[in-house]
Amino acid sequence: MAGAALGLVLAFSGLSGAIAADITPPDKAFAQPVGSDYFLANYTAYEAYLKTLAGQSDRMKLVDIGKTEEGRTMWVAIVSSPANLAKLDRYKEIARKLAKADGVREDEARKLAAEGKAIVWIDAGLHASETITSQGQIQVLYRMLTQTDPETLRMLDDTIILFGQDNPDGMEMVSDWYMRNQDPKKREFGSLPRLYHKYIGHDNNRDSFMSSMAETTNVNRQLFREWYPQIIYNQHQTGPNGMVVFVPPFRDPFNFNYDPLVMTELQEVGMAMHSRLVAEDKPGSGARSAAPYSTWHNGMERSVAYFHNSIGLLTEIIGGPTPTTVNLVPELQLPGNDRPAPIAPREWHLQDSLDYQWTMNRAVIDYASRNKERLLLGIWKMGDNSIKRGSKDSWTTTPTRVEALAAAGKDKPGPYGAAIDPGLYKTVLQTPESRDPRGYVIPADQADMPTVVAFLNALIKTGVDVDKATKPFAIAGKTYPAGSYVVRTAQAYRPHILDMFEPQDHPHDLEYPGGPPKAPYDVTGYTLAYQMGIKFDRILDGFEAPTTRVPDLISVAPGAVKGSGGAGWLISHEANASFTLTNRLLKAGARVYWVKDGAKAGKTAFGPGAIFVPASPAAKAVIDKGVKDLGIDAYAVGGKPSGATIALKPIRVGLVDVYGGSMPSGWNRWMFEKFEAPFQVVYPQRLDAGDIGKDFDVLVFPDGVVPAPADGPYKAGRGGPQPKPEAIPAQYRSWLGRISDDKTLPQIADFVKGGGTVVAIGASTRLAQALGAPIDVATAKMENGQLKALSTRELYIPGSVLRAKVDVKQPLAYGSGPDIDVFFDRSPTFTIKAEAKGVAKVSWFDSDKPLHSGWAVGQERLKGSADMLDIDVGKGKVFVFGPEITQRAQSWGTFKFLFNGLLYGPAVSGK
Structure with a gap:
């Protein structure tokens, strides 16, 4: 019956060709046919099936790319024709030469493009609760290995497809959790007890430029140091309401660092996917305005691709193992350019989603096959463009510079009516001081070289070439010691380099002219060199330096x-x-x-x-x-x-988490392990039980673990329904509960007043006011006797890097400089009440323009307010950190404020 069902699926997909009898089909390899309702295969079974296929098919090679954070093997299934698999090293070398472009002339590039094969990365399972992608990959692999129709054979001949599984740990966990109930109708994974990545859950798709996690490091090595694919297809769910799937193109804003060719090619691939869905009678796809996804932020797998001249695709599809429905949304029944084929409401099954996924995979591979030479030549062209731009004076046009151009042209009309004087193009947009750097020098004599090494390794993990000085040298009259690092921009991945060193200048994006700000997709400012506190010099003119190429990841030079x-x-x-x-x-x-x-x-x-x-x-x-x-x-x-x-004293740290898992808490857990801080994870039930000082000296409340009113000045904490205790295994029941004002707060108050230390970050700083600290929220207003958040028209800083002042004599600030960059995401800031005692201002905003990277509406309102405070409460301490000082483990420049708090509080409290 399962074989007949598979035949029907193939028939409905419009595909023909014999099925190879000697390759095990999925319905014979798993406990139930993959694609069945109420069934999920786990990673153990998936891995076994990969090994089975590799042993049976001459179209596939299985490669181990590294271990996960929990120690599982990550595999990539390389699929192509047997002839191509026999020459993988040659095709990999061609892809490398064209992607890096260094020393490759156009005539050579054309020859290599004619000889080479298009490389396509298609992954699954990055977000493990998005189960469709992993289950669908099983069917896609089988079909690509067994079908013999002309289109499949052409695809195999023209392309090399890298099928990856991004999150094996999560696939195992989510599948096992879903399948734990014997009654299929009771299966669900909405009550997962922890994040589906060991540390960071959904944020594993925000780690791409930092590569902190093992999985990200392994994938980035394949993408930007091993295979250099021209297309990177990152599959997700769930799709927009009333539709089936979001497929590119994306909405604006457009990041100004990458090559425009990557966006025009992306639109080609995206529309090819829509066209194939429509042609196969699969309605319900949407693009651009159908979803909030943009191409601005560099941290996601599909978006880091743009800064490496690769086409990054994201799809978001509905469905799952539990049947659902396509909802009826009236306005979506009208077709348009962004929604070409509306879908009627209907019941929806897992296999429906898998059929769509097969079509989209097929469309991407078909596009790569038909455009093989164009793709290979295109990635060379973009790399060559970057090398040329980094070798001469060049400029990046940003919204701020365009605003300056418009202001300069108000009284200087041009010859064509609405146009302005064309001479302003050079005098405003291309001033000598606004040139892009030819390179960056990172001196070897700065105070925190281990952090410098961590920054440089993040660049190297994403394929950037880094050089090291073999002896002292001088540029523009400044001398740098031997061992200094140089990052030249005359290289293929110049867009990524600029994005990591230069401030992001996000456009003033409004819902409509004169309207409120339009929420960005993720953050707007994230310059890694700023977040990590790296001291570097921007070199605007051509320069020479005695350097040698760093061959691989850098080891920290031993101290003495x-x-x-x-x-x-x-x-x-x-x-x-x-x-x-x-x-x-x-x-x-x-x-x-x-x-x-x-x-x-x-x-x-x-x-x-x-x-x-x-x-x-x-x-x-x-x-x-x-x-x-x-x-x-x-x-x-x-x-x-x-x-x-x-x-100082030995410390006992309680890191607060919640049932289901907090991503900020997970990032902190990773940091504490990395820097060897003694800690235990603590849940609300333990806090509610009281006598906290028996077990802990310090409690750390990461951003979001403390609930807050949705319309208040603090971002609402993690919420949602929790399972009944009897519905989950006994080992997780003690994790249930929430931090509450009536039960938890009195216990925390007793802990602090008795000499304990509370560290509150981001929205969790609500605890300080709740504990009676003599402070007011500066980023709020009173309405009808209630403290409310400022409107987004008044203040809106949705994830940016701001410049703040620091009192370096404050113990919380030990080791910091007088000026720092802080990551600020709708964060609270504070003023100290006039009568306050025992409150020390550690960091504050002294400027009406603190924005350093990103986007800020109403930033002048922050002037004079404090973002970090040291507060005495009874015999204890409350440390208030409004900004996200541990933001996704990227903000190494502010880690020490947290580290200091862990040690300083217990050292002085209780006296």
Whole structure:
């Protein structure tokens, strides 16, 4: 029966050709036919099937691309003709040469394009709860390996398809959770107890330029260092209401760094997908205005492709293993350019979605086959364009510069009526000082080189070429030491380089002229060099430097113990890695102090919060090993530094999470593990039980774990229904519950007043006011006696990088500079009440234009308000961090505020 059903599916898809008898079909390999209602195959079965297919088919090669965060193997199934598979190394080399474009002339590029094969990446399962993509990939693979119709054979001959599974851990977890109930009608995965990625859940599709996670690193290696596909197809669900699937093209805004050719080609592929769906009588697809997806943000898998001259596709389709319906939305019954073929309401099954997915996969591969040479030549052309632009004076036109052009032209009409004087093009848009850099120099003598290495490795993981100076050199009168790093923009991935170093200038995007701001898809400003606090110089003119290419990921250069004093060691507070070393020392029982006003070791000066470790055998063992591992120096001194100190203590940290999982909490968990902070995850039920100080010295409340009114000044926290305890396994029942004002808040108040420390980030800073802190929310207004959020016309900063001032003598700010970049996403800021006592302002906005990267409406309202506060409550401390200081583990420049809070609070509280 299952075989007959599969035959019907193929027939309805308009496909012909014999099925190879010696290749196991899915209905024979899994417990139930893939595509059946109420059934999901897990990763264990999927992996076994991949190995079966690889052993049976001469059209497929299976490649191990690395381990997941939970240790599973990630596989890529390479599918092509047997002849192509025999020459994979040659086709991979052709793809590399054309994508990197370095030294490849046009005549050579044309020859390589004629010889090469189009490379297409098609993945599944990135968001594991979007189950259609993984289940559909099983059917797609089988059909591509067995069908013998002319179109399939042409596709196999012209293309090399890389089928990847992005999140094996999540596929295993979600499928097993769904299938846990014996009664099919009771199966669901809406009550998952934790995130479907070990740390970050949905945010695994926001990690693409940072590559913090193992899975992202593995995928990026395939995309930008191994295979260089011209098309990257990233499949998702769910589709728009009243429709079946969103298919590109996307809506504006258009990022101004990438090559325009990547967008025009993307529109071609997207429309080919729509056309094939319509031709196969599969209505209900939509583009552009049908969904909020844009091409601005670099952090997603399909969008990082644009900055690497690859066509990035995203589809979002409805459905799942539990049957559903296509809703009737009246206005969607009229066809239009963005919705060419409306669909009538109907019942919808998993196999319906899989049929659509097959058609879209087929359309993408067919496009690549028919346009093989154009795609290969196009990726070379874009790379060559980038090299040329990085080798001469060039300019990027941004909204701010266009506004300046319009303002300059108001009184200078041109010869054609509405046009302005064309001479303004060069005098406004192409001024010498507004040129794009020829490169960036990152000096080797800055304070936090391990963080510099983390930044450079993020670039290298995405295929950027990085050079290192072999000896000192000078540019424009400034000397740089040997070991400094140089990132030249005359390379194929120039768009990505600019996007990581330069500020994003998001357009002033309104719902309608004069209307409120239109919400962006994800964030608007994310410049990684700013977020990580990297010191670099922009080089606008051509330059020479004695450098050699960094061959692979950079290892942190070992630090050293310097000096010969016997009293102990001084360590700078400026490197994030000093927190790791401190944790190791405290764990070993060594004494550690912060010297409030700084200290000196010979000619080396240490700023406020310098770390002093008295001599002891335990401390020596940790420091001797730690400086080498972590890349920081320790200075042996002959006496204890003079001046006041803060004695640190071993700490017990409770990281607050909620049932279902909080992504900000997950990011913090990853950070705590990386920097070796001692912590436990704690859930609301434990907080409600009271006597918190018995187990914890510090509670960390990440952004969003504290519920808030939807119309208030704080973003609403994670909500939604929770399962009944009896509906989930016993091991997860203690995770249920929510932080509440009536039950949880009194216990937190007792904890703080008794000497505990609360660290509140982002919207969770609501706790400070709830605990009676003498502060007011600056980003709010009173309406009818209620504190309300400002309207988006008044203040709207939807994920941007802002510049703030810092009091470096405050313990929370030890190791920071006087000016920092903070990631700000509709975050609260505060004013201190006149009568307040025990409140210290740590960071604040002193400008009416703090925007450094992104988009800000009403930013002048932030001037004078504080974004970070140190507040005494009883015998304890509440640390308020309005900005997202740990934003997706990208904002390394503000990590130390959190790290300091974990140690400082317990050190001084309870006295």
